[in-house]
């Protein structure tokens with residue numbers, strides 16, 4: 543039995559005005575839009591959500607707004623903890639907990655790659671401090687230590703509230719390991735990793751990014767995987783591979799994730815600003831228009847109806 547539901551998880555991005563103040567109403571609108579797209583597992587402060595860049599004050603303010611946006615709904619708010627300082631991660635987790643958050647997305651401190659024993663201490667100390675919470679490990683090369691699927695089997699046995707893994711690696715051998723693993727952890731892969739895992743005869747959950755252009759179609763892809771309709775799944779997989787190629791050509795490959803994910807959500811709300819906190823470069827309105835036109839021309843089925 544998996545410790546986390548099989549579903550599609552999505553990031554919430556952070557809208558900043560010209561003075562780099564958080565745009566609360568724009569953010570609430572985004573959370574509502576994501577919910578209307580059928581998404582229930584929405585996370586803050588991954589890479590796309592600039593979790594590495596916010597100050598403690600911004601963290602608390604935004605979590606407060608996020609938590610209140612989920613009140614009275616069936617949404618499951620997930621808060622990411624990214625910091626070089628483990629103490630800061632713990633303090634942020636305490637603040638979010640006090641605001642009602644029970645699902646966290648954690649990544650290793652990245653100044654140096656954690657050793658085996660440091661990694662264990664990390665999981666024990668943070669997951670152990672909040673035994674009534676669920677933790678999703680964001681397994682990411684940026685934190686210098688990437689955990690293997692095999693290592694997760696051991697971790698799952700030791701850490702009862704480690705519930706899931708966000709693992710957006712694309713390669714087929716990793717997708718195969720994820721597809722075939724029978725640990726209680728729910729693995730979340732990007733759309734293409736999700737497609738590979740199912741085409742290889744296994745299963746996993748999805749973190750959406752490229753598919754946000756048209757969530758209905760992404761849910762159809764999810765459904766095709768669940769019903770083993772491999773022909774349809776392969777078609778979606780091929781289309782999304784073309785879309786990935788397109789966005790990387792238009793925006794370039796050197797940016798932080800927010801440069802892509804803000805542009806992807808902008809297809810739903812063209813007023814959403816692309817700005818990112820300093821010192822990181824954002825994508826531009828011109829790139830947004832080029833990407834929208836590229837979708838319109840090459841992959842119209844993946845373009846949201848109100849994309850400006």
Ligand SMILES: N[C@@H](CC=O)C(=O)O
Nearest residue numbers: 588589590591710799
């Ligand atoms: N773009 C997503 C997933 C990346 O690994 C995020 O930023 O959380």
